[in-house]
Amino acid sequence: MSIRTDHLGRRAQLLGRSALALALLAAPVAAYAQATEPVAEPDSEEATEIVITGSSIRGIPPTGSGLISVTREDAKLIGAASTPELLATVPQLNSFNTAPRVSNNGLGSFAPGLRGLPTAATLPLMNGHRLISGSTQQTNPDYPFIPELAIERIEIVADGASAIYGSEAVAGVVNFITRKRVKGVEAIVRYGIADDYNAFSAGLVAGHDWGSGSILAAYQYQDNSNITGADRSYRSLDFRAAGGIDTRSAVCPDANVNLFAGTIYAAPSLAPGLNTCDPRGPVDLLPQNRTHSAFVTARQEVSDAVTLWADFLYSDRRDVVQAALPGQTFVLITAANPFFRAPPGTGSLFGYFDFRPDRLVGADHFDQTFRVRSGNATAGVDIGLPGEFKASIYGSFNFSRNDTFQPGINTTALTAAAAGTTTATALDPFGYSTSPAVVAAILDNPTTFDNRQRTRIGAVKVDGPLADLPGGALKIAVGAEYRRETYRQRGQSGGVGFPEDLERNVKSLYGELFVPIFGEGNATPGMHSLALSLSGRYDDYSDFGSTSNPKIGLTWEPVEGINLRGSYGRSFRAPGLRDLGSTVGSYYSAAALVDAFGARDPSRGATQVNTILLYGGNQDLTPETARTWSLGADFRPNFAPNLSASVTFYDIHYDNVIGTPSGLGALLFSDPTFAARVIRDPSAAQLNAAIANTVPFYYTFAAVPTIGNILDLRQGNFGVRETNGIDFDLRYRHDVGFGTVFGGVAGNYILNYRNQLSPTSAVSNSLDAGIPRTTLRTTLGFTAGPVTFVNYVNHRSGVTASYATPTGSALYEAEGYTTVDLRLTVRLPDLAFAKGLELGLQINDLFDATPPFFPGTDGIGGAYNAIGRYAAMSLRTSF
Numbered sequence: 001m002s003i004r005t006d007h008l009g010r011r012a013q014l015l016g017r018s019a020l021a022l023a024l025l026a027a028p029v030a031a032y033a034q035a036t037e038p039v040a041e042p043d044s045e046e047a048t049e050i051v052i053t054g055s056s057i058r059g060i061p062p063t064g065s066g067l068i069s070v071t072r073e074d075a076k077l078i079g080a081a082s083t084p085e086l087l088a089t090v091p092q093l094n095s096f097n098t099a100p101r102v103s104n105n106g107l108g109s110f111a112p113g114l115r116g117l118p119t120a121a122t123l124p125l126m127n128g129h130r131l132i133s134g135s136t137q138q139t140n141p142d143y144p145f146i147p148e149l150a151i152e153r154i155e156i157v158a159d160g161a162s163a164i165y166g167s168e169a170v171a172g173v174v175n176f177i178t179r180k181r182v183k184g185v186e187a188i189v190r191y192g193i194a195d196d197y198n199a200f201s202a203g204l205v206a207g208h209d210w211g212s213g214s215i216l217a218a219y220q221y222q223d224n225s226n227i228t229g230a231d232r233s234y235r236s237l238d239f240r241a242a243g244g245i246d247t248r249s250a251v252c253p254d255a256n257v258n259l260f261a262g263t264i265y266a267a268p269s270l271a272p273g274l275n276t277c278d279p280r281g282p283v284d285l286l287p288q289n290r291t292h293s294a295f296v297t298a299r300q301e302v303s304d305a306v307t308l309w310a311d312f313l314y315s316d317r318r319d320v321v322q323a324a325l326p327g328q329t330f331v332l333i334t335a336a337n338p339f340f341r342a343p344p345g346t347g348s349l350f351g352y353f354d355f356r357p358d359r360l361v362g363a364d365h366f367d368q369t370f371r372v373r374s375g376n377a378t379a380g381v382d383i384g385l386p387g388e389f390k391a392s393i394y395g396s397f398n399f400s401r402n403d404t405f406q407p408g409i410n411t412t413a414l415t416a417a418a419a420g421t422t423t424a425t426a427l428d429p430f431g432y433s434t435s436p437a438v439v440a441a442i443l444d445n446p447t448t449f450d451n452r453q454r455t456r457i458g459a460v461k462v463d464g465p466l467a468d469l470p471g472g473a474l475k476i477a478v479g480a481e482y483r484r485e486t487y488r489q490r491g492q493s494g495g496v497g498f499p500e501d502l503e504r505n506v507k508s509l510y511g512e513l514f515v516p517i518f519g520e521g522n523a524t525p526g527m528h529s530l531a532l533s534l535s536g537r538y539d540d541y542s543d544f545g546s547t548s549n550p551k552i553g554l555t556w557e558p559v560e561g562i563n564l565r566g567s568y569g570r571s572f573r574a575p576g577l578r579d580l581g582s583t584v585g586s587y588y589s590a591a592a593l594v595d596a597f598g599a600r601d602p603s604r605g606a607t608q609v610n611t612i613l614l615y616g617g618n619q620d621l622t623p624e625t626a627r628t629w630s631l632g633a634d635f636r637p638n639f640a641p642n643l644s645a646s647v648t649f650y651d652i653h654y655d656n657v658i659g660t661p662s663g664l665g666a667l668l669f670s671d672p673t674f675a676a677r678v679i680r681d682p683s684a685a686q687l688n689a690a691i692a693n694t695v696p697f698y699y700t701f702a703a704v705p706t707i708g709n710i711l712d713l714r715q716g717n718f719g720v721r722e723t724n725g726i727d728f729d730l731r732y733r734h735d736v737g738f739g740t741v742f743g744g745v746a747g748n749y750i751l752n753y754r755n756q757l758s759p760t761s762a763v764s765n766s767l768d769a770g771i772p773r774t775t776l777r778t779t780l781g782f783t784a785g786p787v788t789f790v791n792y793v794n795h796r797s798g799v800t801a802s803y804a805t806p807t808g809s810a811l812y813e814a815e816g817y818t819t820v821d822l823r824l825t826v827r828l829p830d831l832a833f834a835k836g837l838e839l840g841l842q843i844n845d846l847f848d849a850t851p852p853f854f855p856g857t858d859g860i861g862g863a864y865n866a867i868g869r870y871a872a873m874s875l876r877t878s879f
Helices: 008-025 072-078 083-087 411-418 436-442 577-581 591-597 666-670 672-677 684-691
Strands: 068-071 122-126 151-157 172-178 184-194 197-209 213-224 256-258 264-266 284-286 288-301 306-324 328-334 350-355 365-384 390-406 447-469 472-493 500-518 529-541 545-559 562-573 585-589 611-615 624-635 643-659 678-680 695-698 709-712 716-736 739-756 774-784 787-796 800-805 808-813 817-827 835-844 870-878
Touching: 068 072, 072 083, 072 151, 072 817, 083 151, 184 835, 197 870, 284 306, 328 411, 411 436, 447 500, 472 577, 500 577, 585 591, 591 611, 611 684, 666 672, 672 678, 672 709, 672 716, 684 709
Parallel strands: 122 172, 585 695, 611 709
Antiparallel strands: 068 151, 151 172, 184 197, 184 870, 197 213, 213 288, 256 264, 256 350, 288 306, 306 365, 328 350, 365 390, 390 447, 447 472, 472 500, 500 529, 529 545, 545 562, 562 624, 585 611, 624 643, 643 716, 678 709, 716 739, 739 774, 774 787, 787 817, 800 808, 817 835, 835 870
16 A cells, blocks of 8 residues: 655645745756866876776776766865765765764764665775775775865776675775875865754865875864754654554653553653653764874885885774663562552552653763774885886785773663662652662663774786787786785673674785777777776685676777767675674573564464574675676767766676574564574574573573574575666756856666565565665856856655554655755965965755655655755865
8 A cells, every 4th residue: 555645835845945946056957976177187198007996907997887986176066074975965875965974873884885785785995995894793894084185086886896896896886086196285174054063174185296206194173063853843753644653652751650450650640641752852863973084195206117105094983872761661660669659549569660761861862982993004016017017016904993882771770779678779760869879780781892803905916008909908907915804892781791803814816808899090980999898806715715706898989979888797795704703692582572572483373482592693604796787878979078978777686685584573484595594392402502602691591491492593695686777977067258157967766676585585676665766966056267156956756665554554655855055165365375265155955955754764754964954164275
């Protein structure tokens, strides 16, 4: 069943805003992510040294694949203070038009995926080199926090690229390319505000170039305040008017008391009724953040044939996350507790209390802190060889440390206090009379972790021309790489330690061949140029084995200005170290509680059984694998030299996706894929094997009772995803009497997105699970002398997703989400001590767009930017 609700007032408001947006545009709008000023082309000698993302051969673009580029000029106009903010302007990325935040409330990494695919399926690089993860839960690389002034450009190959880069390059690669040479000093400072929000950043880059070498150093500081759910009035929780349910919580600072006599009594008066509250009001939509980042790079020509180089990036990020207090339910308090009060007229000697421990904590939230310090260091030597070949030998040492602190409630101490018989030992469920010593015991249950990761890489690559063909130079690249990854965890949760020491070694060989079949020397009608690329990579992992991944690409230019291209390849994502080796935990569920764990066994009927559930890593995991292909066209017609357009059709089949059968309910017991994960009536040997080498039972007793089921819910290669769609990009610039006008439109349109929880489960449509079909960003601007003005429009199509109804669930189609951004930059007169002064003004979300309504998840349909209308001013200078 599908429901669409007409909100006339909202639609009228949207129409009015759309009309104003069109008036501002005053013309068909155009393209995101392209330079608004011509980018100087390097001379031919320099061009041969450029390594372009998607190819391991110098000066060769990714044959058969499209390349999305965000230049330094784009970054200046966009006004993004960080790499996450900059990437939020790319329509193909999942973080598009959001306020990017670290996943899993700070536990995860910042790594938005491509085209709705998982984040771990996209590989981030810096200058073509792998990065470290700072997560506590993942070991896939993080996106780097590079100082704004150190970024030269970002290149995105939205195509499978494991044949070049190895693991994670399934949906594509995002390569952050840094500046190499700066003369003098450049600085920028920016301050911005929104409702209940402010942000500040300041950066500096300094460099020196002495001809045969150069050095550059950059630093940036940034911070922002937080935004909570209560700060945004458009949130809603009661969806009964739209056919949904009331999602307000009944676990609130004022307790609800249940005597199991059919009536609920609401504190403080204990009259019949129910206290309800907003469970996510105190919770951060965007956390408080402070980040330091520093980057240093150096180059030195030792001779005509030898160049030494080194890059180092360091970042120190601290997030303070307001997290929900854990609600306490079914807390038994009897008349023996001096603070106990029976509901009037009941004479009850006991009550089961549901309450949120605000009065114990002294706040309506817990402050969780996550500090991530990471460094990525790479140094190498480039050696010129005979025949225009070049060898590059380099090594990387990447490191990270994540210190996590999460307060918690000691439920054992709370239960003891609920049973206390004196004011010195008892819990006060109504007020603030619980003694400080008892409060301290109840709050003494933090989760603390110190996670450290290391990646060491040694690599060599040789590339150059093999032969001169009529169509051009036949070129080759071959390389070898050795990588060692380690993960160490120390800390505890609930008084239980989870030490982990994980490691792996990876040996890799790869090669690429570029064959120019037709080119300048043998061009014919219909064959202005034709180039073929063949690449492949072999990776041998010490923990799960080896994998080989080939790719073929073809680019055909039938006439000058029109490129037709296609690619086919296979890619993979290696299971992360924690997917393989994270601590296995064994959980005990009494028969009466299996529903709470999603562990109801249909074959047992009404008589359920005590159950053990196993969670954690799995040494038997194999790589996630993918088959990708694409077809595309690029247009740069001679009759319109300032016009360019590209379109790409892609198709991805992604299987063996790592996940857990947890939470699948009846599917766990009915799907043949999971048959081996359900052990009914286990033998003593099976029971001992299941609980050996695991952390202690949770929710267990002094002795293990009779166990009817063991459910193995560890990670497994279960999922299958299939998706295809279209990327598009159109841009144009034109010189006029007063200056230059420019514009364009770029985006992604998903044709199909199918998902299976296992190869034998039913196929579901992910476009009915909250993934937007269309994302696009338009640009229209002009430059007139010292003034540049740009207008951006960001759009996500409305999402369709299921929501809870009183009788089950239904589908709801939300409206789209559109925001308008403005940028104005003015070059100011040079001063005696500074030149190139530039004042920048920016407004994001000019009309403070209300996110689309959805009868669930805070009443919001799809991803959105919680900051809302944001105004900032910046000053950039050089000296």
